[in-house]
Amino acid sequence: MKYISTRGIAPELDFDDVLITGLARDGGLYVPKEWPKFSNNEIETMRELSYADLSIQIMKPFISNSISSDDFDALVRDTYEKFRHPAVAPLKQLENNLWLLELFHGPTLAFKDYAMQILGGLFDEALQRRKKRTTIVGATSGDTGSAAIEAFRNREAIDIFILFPKGRVSNIQQRQMTTVDSSNVHAIALEGTFDDCQDMVKSLFNDLEYRDKYNLSAVNSINWARLLPQIIYYFWAALALWAPNRKVSFSVPSGNFGNVFSAYAAKALGLPIENLVVATNTNDILSRFFNSGKMEIKRVRPSLSPSMDIQVSSNFERLLFDLCERDGSLTNEIIENFRTDGYFDIETELIAKRANIFSACSVDDETTLARIKKTHKDTGEIIDPHSAVGLEAAHQIRSSGLVSSEIPIISLACAHPAKFPDAVHGATGFYPDLPVQLDDLLEKKEHTVVLPDDFDSVANYIADNTNV
Numbered sequence: 038m039k040y041i042s043t044r045g046i047a048p049e050l051d052f053d054d055v056l057i058t059g060l061a062r063d064g065g066l067y068v069p070k071e072w073p074k075f076s077n078n079e080i081e082t083m084r085e086l087s088y089a090d091l092s093i094q095i096m097k098p099f100i101s102n103s104i105s106s107d108d109f110d111a112l113v114r115d116t117y118e119k120f121r122h123p124a125v126a127p128l129k130q131l132e133n134n135l136w137l138l139e140l141f142h143g144p145t146l147a148f149k150d151y152a153m154q155i156l157g158g159l160f161d162e163a164l165q166r167r168k169k170r171t172t173i174v175g176a177t178s179g180d181t182g183s184a185a186i187e188a189f190r191n192r193e194a195i196d197i198f199i200l201f202p203k204g205r206v207s208n209i210q211q212r213q214m215t216t217v218d219s220s221n222v223h224a225i226a227l228e229g230t231f232d233d234c235q236d237m238v239k240s241l242f243n244d245l246e247y248r249d250k251y252n253l254s255a256v257n258s259i260n261w262a263r264l265l266p267q268i269i270y271y272f273w274a275a276l277a278l279w280a281p282n283r284k285v286s287f288s289v290p291s292g293n294f295g296n297v298f299s300a301y302a303a304k305a306l307g308l309p310i311e312n313l314v315v316a317t318n319t320n321d322i323l324s325r326f327f328n329s330g331k332m333e334i335k336r337v338r339p340s341l342s343p344s345m346d347i348q349v350s351s352n353f354e355r356l357l358f359d360l361c362e363r364d365g366s367l368t369n370e371i372i373e374n375f376r377t378d379g380y381f382d383i384e385t386e387l388i389a390k391r392a393n394i395f396s397a398c399s400v401d402d403e404t405t406l407a408r409i410k411k412t413h414k415d416t417g418e419i420i421d422p423h424s425a426v427g428l429e430a431a432h433q434i435r436s437s438g439l440v441s442s443e444i445p446i447i448s449l450a451c452a453h454p455a456k457f458p459d460a461v462h463g464a465t466g467f468y469p470d471l472p473v474q475l476d477d478l479l480e481k482k483e484h485t486v487v488l489p490d491d492f493d494s495v496a497n498y499i500a501d502n503t504n505v
């Protein structure tokens with residue numbers, strides 16, 4: 038399998054190089070040159086597989102043969118063995134034709150563990166094989182950072198630097214990043230928003246001299262290897278509801294457009310998905326886009342679902358590339374204009390023609406709280422605010438008639454409610470229990486550095502602290 042850049046200039050790469058490079062050298066994102074297709078017969082036989090075996094089967098065509106088959110299989114099995122639920126990603130029925138897919142049974146209690154843990158293993162293996170070291174630099178609005186730190190702590194060949202927006206992540210999220218006591222882990226509180234963090238990471242990568250000198254790699258969701266393992270749970274959930282003999286829809290709480298792009302990829306691989314609901318909070322650039330064709334930046338407003346407080350969704354470029362019929366220079370032109378003007382538009386007919394599976398809905402904080410409360414009252418389930426945005430969007434889209442009520446909607450529960458205790462308390466009047474693994478989190482000592490939103494300060498800090 039070869040990968041190409043969405044800007045059309047950077048060289049085609051194998052999986053291994055895409056894994057280690059992250060962002061393409063022309064500023065684009067890597068995507069598979071073509072999608073392998075699974076037939077309905079093949080998909081049917083996947084029903085009897087365990088989560089780990091399903092992962093192995095679906096990911097194999099995407100992975101280069103530089104990692105041995107045995108090593109890869111072992112890595113995947115070891116990874117999912119450590120998850121807390123025997124089903125890895127359990128599916129719960131909430132109502133007739135409405136299901137909740139729980140993706141918070143990994144070590145940091147958010148869906149990002151499902152991919153990041155695999156990525157950590159693959160990275161380590163590839164670097165050791167090449168006898169190289171790397172500096173991982175990433176931006177997080179909360180969950181990515183802790184998932185990355187947990188996946189890369191104590192790895193021999195890696196130093197990891199995670200930038201998070203100071204004061205804009207939850208206490209639990211912050212502590213998951215700052216209490217890790219590993220000399221290769223650096224949590225940086227940047228004085229800015231998540232988009233500032235993300236722009237900072239992009240600037241570091243776009244400084245090619247700096248990038249080469251410190252051997253920078255990315256693990257935020259611009260890295261294709263982050264999206265690949267996310268494809269699995271879409272198959273897993275659909276198979277449980279009898280795919281490919283029955284279609285399903287998904288509602289995906291979205292920020293950077295990584296998770297829902299993985300769903301789009303699952304569809305490209307042959308999974309019969311009817312509809313993808315892109316659910317956003319009041320930072321609704323994505324839902325405005327899908328409803329109007331206009332992509333327009335507005336100011337980021339802090340919400341109860343901070344992992345979706347984003348106004349520039351970096352993974353959207355992967356879909357844009359397909360909307361542009363994979364024309365890299367057109368994609369480049371649109372993105373460059375967007376960077377200067379904060380605006381572009383695409384004819385809605387074109388979206389309907391080339392990406393007709395998407396619908397979108399935004400949910401404000403008040404409605405989010407009401408959904409947490411109602412879900413608890415009706416079903417006994419405690420959901421976090423991100424999951425509530427997805428579930429509320431599923432309800433709204435269904436009652437608007439935009440998706441069929443005969444087709445099951447699977448709504449993604451992206452984080453454990455204990456990661457967002459204040460929101461849950463605000464909705465229900467009680468605090469959710471922290472799983473036993475995190476019992477001592479609130480007592481541990483924090484290690485963090487605060488830096489201004491200034492290129493030189495960040496670049497120098499990383500240079501001084503990496504072992505590359």
Ligand SMILES: *Cc1c(COP(=O)(O)O)cnc(C)c1O
Pocket residue numbers: 147148149180181258290291292293294295296297344345423451452
């Ligand atoms: C990261 C995250 C999201 C957003 O996912 P994207 O892939 O960035 O769209 C939503 N909810 C939670 C809990 C997250 O951690």
